[in-house]
Amino acid sequence: MENELTAALAGVRDAFARYPRRAVLDGCPHCEGSVLVDEHDLFSLTISLGNTVGGRVDVKALLPVLLERLLGSDELEPVIVLGKLRYEEWRTWPRVEQEAIDAYLDVVWRALLADHPSRLGSFTDPTDFLDAAHAAGERVERFLDVWDATLTPPADRHLAELVSRLNFTSQKPSALGDWLRREATRDRLHRAWERDYDSQWADDLARAYDLLRH
Structure with a gap:
């Protein structure tokens, strides 16, 4: 599964490579003004990203690092990160971007089912993943079908x-x-x-x- 996870992350990076990452994001002038992007405190950024801080292009630019950090640490909240996808209407994005996210979700799900107990970074178990996938706007039946076949x-x-x-x-x-x-x-x-x-x-x-x- 390690190779599949690596390939899925590479696919996300390639799909969103054309969106430049900004060191400072524009924030709501009534809330916090400009916000410095600090990869050591991504949790605080994810709460307001795409809402009061930055826009859709910034969400896309930061998506590769956010999805990778979900798998490499427990500092992020999957429901918050994947919830950005629904908020930004990701099913209207270019097909290559949707396919990269789909591939990521599918391989993470299979990796969680492959071990017991399972923990994959910020995903603590299969139910944690299903909650986050639902927050992204996905129907859980898609993943339950995979569980049926595993x-x-x-x-x-x-x-x-x-x-x-x-x-x-x-x-x-x-x-x-x-x-x-x-x-x-x-x-x-x-x-x-x-x-x-x-x-x-x-x-x-x-x-x-x-x-x-x-």
Whole structure:
């Protein structure tokens, strides 16, 4: 996965290379005025970037470093960073830019499912990623389909954990909740238990299966 992550980041850099990065961004004169871009404090910048500081071109110029920093540190908030995409209507951007972001999201998602426990920089686990992807305006079904096709012990363990945290009394519509409650999810957990019945996480699989039975 390391090579795929590297390639995805390179694709983002290439797609947005034509947008020059400015050392100082124009800010709202009533809020904070001009803002110095300091890569050592990107978190503070992401809160106002594209809103009261800088514009769409600045978001695009900084996107490669922000997406790379999401994977290399825990200093940024994925929901804030990826939320910039929806705010800036990224699905209206040139196709090459959309494809680079899509490739990034896809490889990060697969990398998170590939290990358990998983942490990839600022992404702490699969649910953290799904929240951020939703903030970007993406339908979670896109990533749940990949989870369905990833029939590995780490992906199954993530699934069992998520079921154990599911609020079964909630009546609020949820694509993720509906996906978890499917008979297919229950059957998958049973098959995972049969495969890993002598593992240290077998009880977790069985417990999640029992939750979905009732």
